[in-house]
Amino acid sequence: MTDLLRVEGIEVFYGASQALFGVDLTVQEGQAVALMGRNGMGKTTTIRTLCRLHAAYRGQVWFAGQTITTLPSYKAARLGIGLVPEGRRCFATLTVTENLIAAARPGAWTLERVQGFFPRLAERAGQQASTLSGGEQQMLAIGRALMTNPRLLVLDEATEGLAPVIRQEIWAAIRALKAQGLSILVVDKTLSELKPVADTCVILERGQSVWSGTPSQITPEIEHRYLGL
Amino acid sequence: MPEKSREYAVNAVLALGLLLVPLWALWAGEPFTITLATRIAILALAGVGLNIALGLGGMVSFGHAAYFGIGAYVAGILAQHAFLNTPVLGLPGSNQMLTIWPIAMLISGVMATAIGALSLRTSGIFFIMITLAFAQMVFYFAISWPAYGGEDGLPIYVRNQFPGLNTMRPWDLFLVAFGVLMAGLAFSALLRGSRFGAALMAIRQNPERAAAVGINPYGVQLTAFAISGMITGLAGALMADLTRFTSPSMMAWPMSGELIVIIILGGTGRLFGPVAGAAILVGFEVTFGGMTEHWKLWLGLVLLGAVLFARGGLIGLIAGKERHG
């Protein structure tokens, strides 16, 4: 298996305050990696940095065999990073369908397929995104990322605020996407749902990657120490 | 916080400089420098007014020239009636600043309340444009209203008086303007630190949240807008006395632009920003205006440079980004 994404020793600042102090992370082709850690430990910052929404002060990011550390974000996206950001960030004044079309790039995922995947998005096709319910917005954000036909789907808290049924659906969808060969990097708070999906888990603590291994290697001791359980 | 204390130092330098330079000019026999300092003080006062709406409240008014002009017209009209000894609306005119100022503030405040009440129904770009349009309406009215000179304007033959001073002397008039400016700054400082100021700043950043904790955004903003218009109106009344002339061009939109320029050059929302901004602008006008006929080109380029590279204006440049505790 080849490395699709490799993050090495990135350090990141917000203004004068440092948020990341050296994060390492690898996602192999076809693999699902879970990024874990308590609130404020730097998960989102890591994700933003590898999507090139934030500049790394030190360290390197490789994607699909090339370094993307200084690429503009739209080029990184075109290489195949599809982001479902924290807080959804749907295009508020666009309709649901327009949100999807805005992101579209040619590939297996088309408007019809995404609407088939999330029927609710077809029902609400003409509605303005700002008026969608929270869960609907979450679906839209995932659908939108799929429309870019990514090689790596990056989900930051994608199930936040979803009804249990829908969450189950979304996890099922994520599993299905993985089964289709899509690589996945996922941040989520619900470990019980995260573990079955992930091949590898990486734990962040105060802006550093402090532990990585398979879900089965996570001992109660580790959970207690890093995740506060 | 070292940044805070650096800002205090800048403020002190500005206040002292504005006082000492004309004092020197008085000694050196340079009356025009005193006139310039007076002009800076008055424009700064107008900026202090606008800064309450724009800097604290985030209400980008592109029509504050209207209040500036209304204040000026109040001074001009009252002075004319006092000069000709005729009544206005059944009342006698006046050539006493202490009578004129409250009236100027009252009328510009009423106007600001009326315009604000309508304009605040909108926000963002709409607000900018609607305040501009209302100011244009006032401007057109002044131009085509013949009673007080229309587009020709209204001269003030003898400056209005202030007890104990001879306002025809540049230094005396400067003292008046400087005193009013300092009072305006003190008021503005208190306002921004008060509960009202906190509410206003909160509304600027997130009106929905402010409402959810029980603050009525419309009421607070409208009050701030009215106060802002009153202070700018007071500055207009002073300006009329300085130039001894009132004209509709004081309410034309380039004047509104100039007031915004003053605020941004100095530092948006900064207490002494308008003082710094007015000093820069007037200094620039005087220095380059005599040097080249294309001085507006250079002014434009300087402004562009300021927006692009000196965020936070002069005070921001020196004292760093503002922090709200």
Place this chain on the structure above:
Amino acid sequence: MVEPVLTLSHLQKSFGALKATDDVSLTLIPGEIHALIGPNGAGKSTLIGQIAGKIAPDSGTITFRGRDVTQLSTAQRARLGLGRSFQISSLIPEFSARRNVMLALQARQGHPFRFLKPVQRDRGLIAGAQAILTRVGMAGRASVPSAELSHGERRLLEIAMALALEPACFLLDEPMAGMGTEGVGKLVSFLQDLKQQAPILLVEHDMDAVFALADRITVLVYGQIIASGSVEDIRHDPRVREAYLGDPA
């Protein structure tokens, strides 16, 4: 029976053809946590919006502390004692965490038109804010501007602001969202205490938390109440299972 703090009767709200709230009536009585659950898009936030005053219902009435508040503005209702948190964090970005809480405190005390007295030196406000931040475990982050807080921290600050209003009832829209397991655990015990202070109308998708906390649960589907009752009733209601809970994982 105790007098309810909040009573909704026959609320109705449509967006075009969509009935977001369809004849909803419910009550909130002192000392209880009343959980409102339902699928995404069922109309929970719309309902919270109507109670808080952001959205005007088409018909029906909202009675709060014995008074019909249906026509009042958001700010007026907040001053009467309705404290809400937002589903998507809504804070004053440039203000520090402490000042955010101080703003809520000052608003509760009234006098918004106090022009001259400095707030920054108002010991009472500062101490009050600090105490509340300590209560939610944010004391150490008090002077960080809220824009620079992490997602989870912002959720905590939301709660702190609602607390500061010392409301007669809380409207909490998904307070657990975005909190880690650890945070959820803390919040659960926190809300348990809080309900003594004022009853809570809780919208939440974290079922473990809801089942642990709720005294009563109302289930909303397509704007209509399909079930209402105790935790046990709801947990086993087949309609609720189908529409919302899914298979027990």
Place this chain on the structure above:
Amino acid sequence: DPVTVGLITTLSGGGAGLGVDIRDGFQLALSMSGSDAIHLVVEDDGQRPEQAVQIADRMIQSERAQILTGIVWSNLAMAVVPSATAQDVIYVSPNAGPSQLAGAGCTPNYFNAAYQNDTMHEASGAYANVLGYENTFIMAPNYPAGIDALTGFKRYFEGTLAGELFTQLGQTDFAAEIAQIRASGADSIFIFEPGGMGISFMRQYAQSGIDLPIISAAFSFSQDVLPAVGDAALGVINTAEWSPDMDNAANQAFVAGFQEAYGRLPSVYAAQAFDSANLILSALAAADINDLPAFRTAMRAADFDSVRGAFRFGNNQHPIQNYYAREVVSVDGVLTNRLVGTAFEDHQDVYAADCAME
């Protein structure tokens, strides 16, 4: 020591052309005279009264200017003149003569070397009679100068009015007015639409297919705007106290000199500024400006060769002069004005009677 003369005029914005002509005309007179009696400082007022006042203050207080001149517009003159003359500074107007300064508000330190605002339009009124117009439609912008224009025209016009309209200052579209003119049954039109308004009106009028004759004061048909109005202006009769083809030595030297120096024909503003400069030079040669009463007497004498031929001041220190009718013609493809008649001889403004000066 040379005397400092401050020339405040409009060099930026839409009205810059007029200011440029005034500056150029004034400077041409200085260089043609070869005199070094004047140290000239020029500054742009941006067509804003406050700006003009500030510049005047600076020129007086810091550059010790003893004479000011240059202002194009009445409203700016009204802002500057009262306070400048009160500081014992001489002001010479190269354009604009608001009635306040000609009548009760006349002052010994103010000299108008151009015209009183009403007189240009009075000349149009008088010449309309000569042309036999009987039913005229009159139109001007709704501001003091526009109101004065219509009043001035009506003061001498003997026919009836087919209609009377005020347009808006800065108006750019005249379709509604043109429709009313067409419907009014007028036999002629009098307009006062200075600057861009005149250009816009004439363009649109030419396209409207109406061909009633137009009479106007010189402002919309002066050399600064004629090229922009284009052939639409051909044949329009306009009145002024000067015309480029006037047959006197001073004028021929001026027109030739101007063309040589700046490569264009001079406008009426340039001619007035040229006269203003020569007027000042003549007085400086005859008296010391530090003896103000003597200097004023020398100014009143107006002992210089005016490009408009005879030139003298009335009691209010405004000119008593001839006003001519000019016609827009094309000479070698260049539009210009040609004298076609005389509207007034030795005409004095009506406000002179209100002026207390002897």
Place this chain on the structure above:
Amino acid sequence: MTTALFLEQVLNGLQLGLMLFLMSAGLTLVFGVMGLINLAHGSLYMIGAFFCAAAAAASGNFWLGLIAGTAAAAAAGALIEVTVLRRLYDRDHLDQVLATFALILVLSELTKIGFGPFPLFLDVPPILSGTVNLGIAQYPLYRLALIGFGLAVALGLWLLIARTRLGIRIRAGENDREMIAALGVNIRALYTLVFALGAGLAGLAGALVGAVQSVQVGMGEPVLILAFVVIVIGGIGSIKGAMVGALLVGVIDTMGRFLLPRLFGHFMEQSQAAGIGAALASMLIYVLMAAVLVIRPKGLFPAHA
């Protein structure tokens, strides 16, 4: 007053409205999709008129001038976007106001330096000169052509924004620039394009309208303010709103100028009535705007309902 005159004035009002629409189209585009407040719109309008006049004079062909004017304004727009405006999208409107205010000063002065201080000549092309008989009146052909241009621009813009993927992406960028970039869209280049398009529209309007007005420095500022009024009434960012707003303003302004003096003529002496009528007419559109905003604070057709 005859019915024919009345109808002609209504037509004049509509025609003025379409002219106003032409002037506002670029502004509403840039406002609506980029969220950018561009005070320099009037200056771009002026640039279009000047280049058109200069090129038409040099080549003797109005149409070449029209192309030159549009292209010059678009190029100036692109240049401004790349050098100045692109740094301001993340800032608040205030900085945009100041920067574009500064641009007005710069562009006016540069135009004066480049073309001199005197107004330029620009005439309508020969095939569009003259009048047509519309039954109610002889109507200038060129004005009818302006109506055509206005409608064509409206249709084209509406299609672009509402119907094309480009339009969708532009609007998405207005909501969240960072996000649309994270989805792989080169939003920078897109914005340059849009701004150049808006500038080109301003230039086109300047060139077209310049032929019936005065081509002079400062010609853009009154247009800017009128365009503001139009857009506020119609609803910012809405092409339909701009059209309706422009027609309303055009008709009300024209009818006000026409009818108010007549109305007052019934009560007072003619010249006084003319003065008061004109004074009120000059404020009428602002009154209209205030009235609209009282009823609909986001304009008649809010783009983001």
